[in-house]
Amino acid sequence: FLHQRYPVxxxxEEHCSVEQQRHMAKVFKEVFGDQLLTKPIEASADQLPSPTQLKEKIIIKHKKLGPKGDIDVNLEDRKEEKNQQGELYMWDSIEQKWTRHYCAIADEKLSFSDDIEQNADEDSSKEVKRTELHLKEKWFHGKMKEGRTxxxxxxxxxxxEMGGKDGTFLVRESEAFPNDCTLSFWRSGRVQHCRIRSSSDGDTVKYYLTDNLTFDSIYDLIQHYKEAHLRCAEFELRLTDAVPNLSPHETKDWYYSNLSRGEAEDMLMRIPRDGAFLIRKRDEPDSFAMTFRAEGKVKHFRIQQEGCHFVLGTSAYFESLVELVTYYEKxxxxRKMKLRYPVTEELLERYSTEKDINSLYDVKMYVEPSEITPTVPQxxxxxxxDYRAKRSDELSFSRGxxxxxxxxxxxxxxxGDYGEKVQHYFPSNYVEDLSSDNSAELENQIIEDNPLGSLCRGILVLNAYNVVKMPQGKHQKPFVFILEPKNSxxxxxxxxxxxxxxxFEWYQSIREITWKTTEEENRRKYWEKNQLIAIELSDLVIYCKPTSKTKDNLGISFNITSEFYPFYYLYTLVEILERNIKISPSSTGKLSSASFVEFLVALWNYKYMQLNHAxxxxxxxxxxxxxxxxMRNEDYDPMPNDSKRKLQMIMTVRVLGARHLPKPGRSIACPFVEVEICGSEYDNNKFKTSVVSE
Incomplete structure (x- = not known):
């Protein structure tokens, strides 16, 4: 595409074995990449795309499988595919429970949304979890070893350190009373402790220090005594400063104080679910790392402790690791991954010791801060x-x-990466950035193509599974079906x-898809064996398959006259081979009828015959x-009368040299110049200079 952007x-034209054809198809895909045309520009178009639509595309011309090269003409069957939609339960092997999802079948794929109950819980979390508001407060220290001491x-x-202000306090879980907490506070130079009692009436729980004043939560109780005095027989005071809990994460089951990077990866490789995570202490001071699984890969984020804050990346500040985890759970x-599954010892016991080695994210050690919730691809x-490298660490590339x-x-x-060279330099003013322009369009296209749109959480390609009903049910559900993968x-x-x-409806819809796919695969293998054409190479043939210009092939009745060509060129590409002879005035007229309707002519660059070379x-x-x-004008007349032929061109030919040519015998032919014009019938003309006789 150095001089033009039209398709190649x-x-x-080969007689290779089927295996070699498969290899050719594989190499075509690897070398040509996105420039290789692998599907129609418009799936439902009733005529060929324009040359502009095919710019910078490489089109394969080859024989296609099937009795008439139409083995893949099963689009009508797919249009009749039933698009099943509705709610289904999916078994969560990690949480060991059924979760409800909205599911839809389209284009031989089953798409499913996120857990419906989980989304509902998130929307109402403030109302439902009011009794747990104190858990993320800095003054709550949870369960302490040797709590009182x-x-x-x-x-x-x-x-x-801070001056010993009366009312300085913290709240911890009670050692003596498991369901209660203890308020510890500073008064008159010493520490005192007061039990926060609780009582339940049905589903309602009340918290109190004195019997005559109760609260709906521990959080409400503490907030009240920050504003009002706590009165006892011996004293009264208000709660003032809170002793911050700098290490609430140490009591969490997702935190590991002594775990290497390799051990963390081993643990995550055993949990085949995006959203699995743990946090570990790194060897460097005030440094932690979150190891998690996203997009099927194990990745790492570095977390730095700066004073009393924990910093993720460069701009995400949290007062504790617990707050960080709580935030990214919601x-x-x-990308679109939330923290969902803490990697605990109990969770690891549910899975075998087999590890998913392919999940290792081995390109770089840690994810960059700019990659936190990015919205664009790499x-x-x-x-x-064009650019040619001037040093060994530079890239060489062509336009496009x-x-x-x-x-x-x-x-x-x-x-950047190009060809076999990885992260080599190139001048920025030689390129244009595609990521920012296309990322939103790409994401919108994915959402638009999916029946669930932006709600889609995952997609299952049904052709890769066999559907099986469970007559006895499973996991305490009576009506169960299983998708068993063909890949063990x-x-x-x-x-x-x-x-x-x-x-029954879901089972039938999935079974019809898998049955059609199996039938189609068997049919393709039959024609591959009989026609010796590889399926992989046949699939690359989109617009160009060899066929003869006959009414039998087109399936349409017509006479091959000038009326035939305008129709024919809308539906097929035509290869016109020039005869390897000198064109005479009698033969040029035969070409003109086709020339009237040719919109774009692609020429052979190695056929140096008379007209082609010109x-x-x-x-x-x-x-x-x-x-x-x-010629594209509606008023164009290919056979005008003499009165309409107004355009004239005068051409001057300058003869620079000539030579005498020998004739049979001993005579010599006189040199002459012959000028021939080939075009429409009224253009055809020929002039020959006079010849001097011997």
Missing amino acids: ILSI TAERLLQEYCA HPLY RTVKALY ALIHNVTKETGGWWK EDPCVEFATDKVEEL LFTLNGRTGYVLQPES
């Missing part, structure tokens, strides 16, 4: 000009090349319905000749 047609030590140390951390740029994983560096030089290494997916009628000099030697604008 590769005519594969530890609380006194923390208060003494804090008051010694908001996406990486950056890609497109080359505007796509450079991936681009890192923008200062000084006008960026780094993949896990089963279990679904359940509330009614037997729903079970046409190839046009349009910058691109190999494409566009139909003149005058």
Whole structure:
């Protein structure tokens, strides 16, 4: 595409074995990438796309499977596919329970939403979890080892540093009374303790220090005594400063104080679910790491402790690791992934010791801060000009090349991957950035193509599974069906319905899809064996398959006259081969009827015959000749009378040299010049200079 951007047609004329054809198809995909045309530009179009739509595309011309090269013409069957939608239960093997999802079948895929109950819980979490508001407060220290002694030590140390204000306090779980908490506070130079009692009346729980004043939560109780005095027989005071709990994470089951990076990866590889996570202490001081699973890969985030804050990336500040985890349980951390499954010893026991080695994210040690909840894919740029490397650490590329994983560096030089070279330099003014322009469009296209839109959490390709009904039910659900993967290494997916009628509908819809796919695969294998055409190569043939120009092939009745060509060129590409002879005036007229309706002519660059060589000099030697604008005019008349022929051209030919040619015998022919014009019938003309006789 150095001189033009019109498509290139590769005519594969070979007699290779089926295995070699498969190899060819594989190499075509690897080398040509996105430029290889692998599907129609418009799936439901009733005529060919325009040359503009096919710009910078490589089109494969080859025989196609089937009795008439139509083995993949099963679009009508797919249009009749039943699009099943509704709610299903999915078995969560990690939490060991059924979760309810909205599911939909379309395009031979089953899409499912996030857990419906989980979303409902998140929406009403403030109202439902009011009794747990104190858990994320800095003054709540949870369960302490040697609780009373530890609380006194923390208060003494804090008051010694901050001045010992009366009312300085903390709240901890009671050692003597498991369901209650204890308020420890500083008064008159010493620590005192007061039990926060609780009483329940049905589903309602009340908390109090004195019998005559109760509260709905511990949080409300503490807030009240910050504003009002706590009165006892011996004293009265208000709660003032809170002793912060700097290490609430140490009591959490997702925190590991002595765990290496490799051990963390081993644990995450055993949990085949996005959203699994743990936090570990790193060797560096005041440094932690979150190891989690997203997009099927194990990744790491570095967390730095700066004073009393924990910083994730460069701008996400939290007062504790517990607050950090709580936040990202409700908001996406990486792409659309939320923290869902703490990696605990109990969770690890449910899974075998087998590890998913492919899940290791081994490109780099830690995810960059800029990748926290990113909205764009890895950056890609497109080359505007050719560039040849001047140093060994630079990239060489042609115009139109796509450079991936681009890192923008200062000084006008960026780094990226192209071909076999990884993270080499190239000039930034030679490229245009595609990521920012296309990311939103790409994400919108994915959402638009999916029946669940932005609610989609996962997709199952039904062709990769066999559907099986469970007559006895499973996991205490009576109406269950299972998707068993054809690849034994993949896990089963279990679904359940509330009614037997729903079970039958979902089972039938999935079974029809898998049955059609099996039937189609068998049919394709039959034709592959009989026609010796590889399925993989046949699938790459979109618009260009060899066929003869006959009414039998088109299935339409017509006479091959000038009326035939305008219709024919809308539905097929035509290869016109020039005869390897000198064109005479009698033969040029036969070409003109086709020339009237040719919109774009692609020329052979190696056939240096008379007309082809002349046409190839046009349009910058691109190999494409566009139909003149005058011929596209509605009033164009290919056979005008003499009165309408107004355009004249005067051409001057300057003869630079000639030579005498020998004739049979001993005579010599006199040189002459012959000028021939080939075009419409009224254009055809020929002039020959006079010849001097011997």
